[in-house]
Amino acid sequence: xxxxxxxxxxxxxxxxxxxxxxxxxxxxxxxxxxxxxxxxxxxxxxxxxxxxxxxxxxxxxxxxxxxxxxxxxxxxxxxxxxxxxxxxxxxxxxxxxxxxxxxxxxxxxxxxxxxxxxxxxxxxxxxxxxxxxxxxxxxxxxxxxxxxxxxxxxxxxxxxxxxxxxxxxxxxxxxxxxxxxxxxxxxxxxxxxxxxxxxxxxxxxxxxxxxxxxxxxxxxxxxxxxxxxxxxxxxxxxxxxxxxxxxxxxxxxxxxxxxxxxxxxxxxxxxxxxxxxxxxxxxxxx
Amino acid sequence: xxxxxxxxxxxxxxxxxxxxxxxxxxxxxxxxxxxxxxxxxxxxxxxxxxxxxxxxxxxxxxxxxxxxxxxxxxxxxxxxxxxxxxxxxxxxxxxxxxxxxxxxxxxxxxxxxxxxxxxxxxxxxxxxxxxxxxxxxxxxxxxxxxxxxxxxxxxxxxxxxxxxxxxxxxxxxxxxxxxxxxxxxxxxxxxxxxxxxxxxxxxxxxxxxxxxxxxxxxxxxxxxxxxxxxxxxxxxxxxxxxxxxxxxxxxxxxxxxxxxxxxxxxxxxxxxxxxxxxxxxxxxxxxxxx
Numbered sequence: 001x002x003x004x005x006x007x008x009x010x011x012x013x014x015x016x017x018x019x020x021x022x023x024x025x026x027x028x029x030x031x032x033x034x035x036x037x038x039x040x041x042x043x044x045x046x047x048x049x050x051x052x053x054x055x056x057x058x059x060x061x062x063x064x065x066x067x068x069x070x071x072x073x074x075x076x077x078x079x080x081x082x083x084x085x086x087x088x089x090x091x092x093x094x095x096x097x098x099x100x101x102x103x104x105x106x107x108x109x110x111x112x113x114x115x116x117x118x119x120x121x122x123x124x125x126x127x128x129x130x131x132x133x134x135x136x137x138x139x140x141x142x143x144x145x146x147x148x149x150x151x152x153x154x155x156x157x158x159x160x161x162x163x164x165x166x167x168x169x170x171x172x173x174x175x176x177x178x179x180x181x182x183x184x185x186x187x188x189x190x191x192x193x194x195x196x197x198x199x200x201x202x203x204x205x206x207x208x209x210x211x212x213x214x215x216x217x218x219x220x221x222x223x224x225x226x227x228x229x230x231x232x233x234x235x236x237x238x239x240x241x242x243x244x245x246x247x248x249x250x251x252x253x254x255x256x257x258x259x260x261x262x263x264x265x266x267x268x269x270x271x272x273x274x275x276x277x278x279x280x281x282x283x284x285x286x
Numbered sequence: 287x288x289x290x291x292x293x294x295x296x297x298x299x300x301x302x303x304x305x306x307x308x309x310x311x312x313x314x315x316x317x318x319x320x321x322x323x324x325x326x327x328x329x330x331x332x333x334x335x336x337x338x339x340x341x342x343x344x345x346x347x348x349x350x351x352x353x354x355x356x357x358x359x360x361x362x363x364x365x366x367x368x369x370x371x372x373x374x375x376x377x378x379x380x381x382x383x384x385x386x387x388x389x390x391x392x393x394x395x396x397x398x399x400x401x402x403x404x405x406x407x408x409x410x411x412x413x414x415x416x417x418x419x420x421x422x423x424x425x426x427x428x429x430x431x432x433x434x435x436x437x438x439x440x441x442x443x444x445x446x447x448x449x450x451x452x453x454x455x456x457x458x459x460x461x462x463x464x465x466x467x468x469x470x471x472x473x474x475x476x477x478x479x480x481x482x483x484x485x486x487x488x489x490x491x492x493x494x495x496x497x498x499x500x501x502x503x504x505x506x507x508x509x510x511x512x513x514x515x516x517x518x519x520x521x522x523x524x525x526x527x528x529x530x531x532x533x534x535x536x537x538x539x540x541x542x543x544x545x546x547x548x549x550x551x552x553x554x555x556x557x558x559x560x561x562x563x564x565x566x567x568x569x570x571x572x573x574x575x576x
Contacts, residue, residue, distance in 0.1 A: 016307055070306055196346045197385040200377040201447055202369075202401030222397065225387035229433070 014185075016145050022064035023146045026261045027155035029269035034143045036269075040276035041135045046284035047124075050131045053279065057138040064146050071141050075134065082133055086126040093122025151259075153178035158259055171253065183234070191227055198222045292455060292487050293320035293343065298352035300338055312338040314511035315352070320504075322454075325481055325488045327498050330508035331533065336459075336491040337380070339508070343457050343489065344375035357454050373402070376453030380460045382444030383437065391417070391435070391443050392428030398451040416450040417443075419484065420476060438469045442476075449480075456480065458490040462497065470494065474501045496537040499523075499558050507532060520556035539563050 017023075022030075037053065044050055061071050075082070111118040144152070157174035164170045203222055300313040313335045320326050328336045341347040342354050345361050345368040354361040357374035379385065388394035395416055399409040414424040420442040427443075435443065441461070448456065461477075462470045478501050480486045492498050499519040507515040507522070507529060515528040522529060523540035530536065536544065543555040543563060553570050557563045 014308075067307060073306070193379060194385055196341065197377075197379045197382065198397075199346065200344055200372060200379075201398035202372060202451060203397075204369075204401070222385075222387050226385050229387075230384055 014145060015148050016066060017148070018065055018146065020064045020146070022060060022142070025268055026259060026265035027147050027151040028159055028259060029261060029265040030143055030147055031152075031155050031159060032269045033272035034139055036273045036276040037139045038136060040279045041132050041139065043280050045128065047128065047131075047286050048284040049279045049282075050128060050135065053135050054131060054138075056275075057135055057142065060142055061138065064142065066142075066145055071138060071145065072134070074141055075137055078133075078137075082130060085133075086130050089126040089129055090118060090122045091116045093117070093119055093125060149178060149181055151257075153181075154255060154257075154259060172249065179238075183231075186234075187227065187231065190230055191223065194223055194226045289321055291319040292322045292357055293318065293489070294353070294355040295319065295339075295342070296353040298339070298342065298349055298354060300335075300342070300347060300350050302338075304350070312511055316508075316511065316513055318506060318513055318516075320455075320487060320489060322487050323481060323485055324503045325477065325501060326490070326504045326506065327502040328489065328491045328506050328508055329493065329495060329534065334508040335511040336508055340377065340457050340459055340489070340491060343371075343455065344377045345371040346377065373451055374453055375455040375457055376448035376451050378445055378448050378456070378458040378461060380463055382448075382461075383440035386432045386440060386444060386447075388432060390428065391422075391430045391432055392424075394432050394443060395446045395450050398447055402451070412450045412452065413446075416446040419449060419480060420446045421472075422446065438465060438473075441465070441469075441473070445476075453486070455487045455489060458488070460491045460493065462492055462494050470497055474498065477501065495529075495534065499537055507534070519558060523558075524554075524556040526555070 037057070041050070041053055044053065058068065061068055110120070147155075153174045156177060157170055160168065160170035160173060203219070295316055295318040298313050298316040299311070302308075302310045302312055316335070316339055318339070328339065330336055338347065342349060342361070343356055345366070349362045352362065356371055359367055359371045359374065361368070361371060386394050388397065392413055395413045396409050399412045404412070413428065417424050417427055422439065422442055427439075432440070432443065445456075445458075445461075456477075458477075461473055465473060474497060477488050477490070481488055502519060504516060505519055505522050506513050509532045514532065515522060523536065526536050526540065526544065535541075537558075539557055539560060539562075540555055543553050543557050543566070546553050546567070547555055551567075551570055553566050557566055
């Protein structure tokens with residue numbers, strides 16, 4: 001049975017208002033810390049290091065008062081993909097040292113059949129990949145779940161503003177990002193409504209299987225045409241609304257709420273950067 | 287009443303995003319039954335659960351708890367025939383003109399019948415009947431560009447698209463929204479005609495108590511996910527406390543009668559039209575003078 005509510009289950013980009021320490025940190029230090037964490041997640045090649053990162057992220061999620069199940073909910077749609085990736089990494093793992101296609105350490109191979117094999121380094125790599133994906137997902141969700149869209153975009157604008165001197169349109173980029181993110185839930189809702197309306201006219205989304213590619217693409221037409229039409233109209237309305245309020249671009253534009261980084265914000269960002277750097281350079285036993 | 291209800295809902299509960307921090311209870315034990323051929327309006331504030339309730343009628347939302355029986359189909363039972371429910375109940379969403387997608391009117395109305403895999407001649411016939419029953423001529427409109435129509439025409443085309451499925455029940459979510467007074471009146475006339483000529487049962491959501499009172503048989507007032515009052519418009523206006531309590535505005539005529547009554551004139555308050563009101567005031571003042 002087609003579940004039309006599925007679109008609303010996307011946790012990335014969702015914001016859960018709260019009063020916790022994580023919520024009240026300066027959004028700029030949160031962005032910088034998130035970047036540092038992602039750098040560490042992608043580069044650390046040791047289980048110990050990755051587990052430290054995972055523990056740290058889980059701790060932060062708890063500190064922010066977000067149910068861990070909910071924070072991990074965004075993984076659900078990607079679960080199949082993650083499992084497939086891990087399985088491929090295990091089965092096709094080879095170390096291409098020189099021209100030899102054989103695994104580097106023969107003793108580590110547990111099972112082999114043609115091009116497929118099961119080796120300890122392969123299992124290790126797959127385990128690391130899964131950990132990395134889960135952590136990445138947690139890090140990004142943590143940022144968006146605890147930071148409202150407006151403060152996020154103002155932080156991006158503020159972080160990019162030094163580039164403004166080189167002619168980089170920091171405000172415009174931040175605005176475009178805000179608008180894009182702002183309309184994701186709106187368009188998702190719109191899509192849900194259109195899908196329901198066409199289903200009421202006998203369109204089948206999901207409960208009758210059709211494998212033909214042409215058929216499947218044709219099924220999207222009744223969704224995409226109305227979605228485009230309404231999006232264009234919305235965009236036009238928004239332009240009119242902005243012009244009616246004398247919007248002329250970012251030059252010399254002030255904002256009602258100013259970002260002010262406190263010692264705590266600097267300390268938090270500094271700590272995360274330091275810890276991430278440490279994890280990247282320190283060699284762990286496994 | 288003696289006939290079996292075509293829609294029978296018992297103790298229906300529904301929660302959006304169940305099991306997440308954003309969960310939101312939309313329906314809290316709704317009971318509702320609709321007789322075949324009735325015109326029923328659901329009124330209430332935004333967030334009172336009207337649209338959620340409407341989407342249960344054709345199985346777009348499945349009951350989480352409680353019973354929903356529509357045209358003989360028990361949607362609360364596992365393995366219920368959802369497709370049959372979709373055919374039995376035609377659902378027209380708010381601003382249905384947003385869902386048109388084919389370049390020509392005829393093709394758009396034909397979308398539903400084609401999904402039913404009907405033969406070409408049958409599809410054509412259904413499109414003709416559907417367009418004509420919403421007051422648009424088949425020959426004049428079938429080849430017109432969908433996106434070149436006026437707002438009111440687009441809405442009629444969208445309703446025709448649902449009628450072409452030949453449902454037994456037509457359910458509409460705020461069909462009057464965004465129309466001018468003339469458009470609203472003629473759409474209401476259309477709904478009454480569909481009932482009178484084709485025997486359709488009509489359930490619709492509306493905020494315009496003023497305009498719909500003359501057309502509907504039964505009003506259901508919803509608040510916070512429950513049906514808090516049901517009855518004919520006259521019954522509801524006779525004791526409008528519940529309507530006022532819900533923060534809904536009483537239509538002009540019954541409101542005037544309420545004020546007259548409060549001022550000490552013994553007038554009836556279950557009055558719908560200006561003519562009736564005039565007669566009632568005439569009758570009362572005459573008896574006062576004498």
